[in-house]
Amino acid sequence: MSDNLTTPETQVTLSVQQLESLIRKVVREELVEFAAQELGIFHLDKESPLYEDMEDILERKKSGQLRFHTHEEIWNSYNTRPNPQFKG
Numbered sequence: 793m794s795d796n797l798t799t800p801e802t803q804v805t806l807s808v809q810q811l812e813s814l815i816r817k818v819v820r821e822e823l824v825e826f827a828a829q830e831l832g833i834f835h836l837d838k839e840s841p842l843y844e845d846m847e848d849i850l851e852r853k854k855s856g857q858l859r860f861h862t863h864e865e866i867w868n869s870y871n872t873r874p875n876p877q878f879k880g
Contacts, residue, residue: 806814828834836843852858 836846849858
């Protein structure tokens with residue numbers, strides 16, 4: 793018995809508009825996947841504790857319970873603290 797399996801060919805007829813739409817969809821999906829990889833984006837499972845924490849942070853932000861610090865506030869205070877490793 794032969795191991796060669798052949799699949800029947802299927803012929804599809806598309807209009808130019810349908811083909812263009814299909815190509816755009818495929819390209820869009822590929823670009824989204826590529827961008828997610830390049831930016832390090834990942835999706836959290838809605839049941840994960842980290843997702844729940846992020847939801848909590850978002851709710852506290854919306855209700856005004858969070859205070860965000862500027863870059864200058866963080867780094868200026870860091871740069872003005874004495875460093876015990878260095879004696880000057």
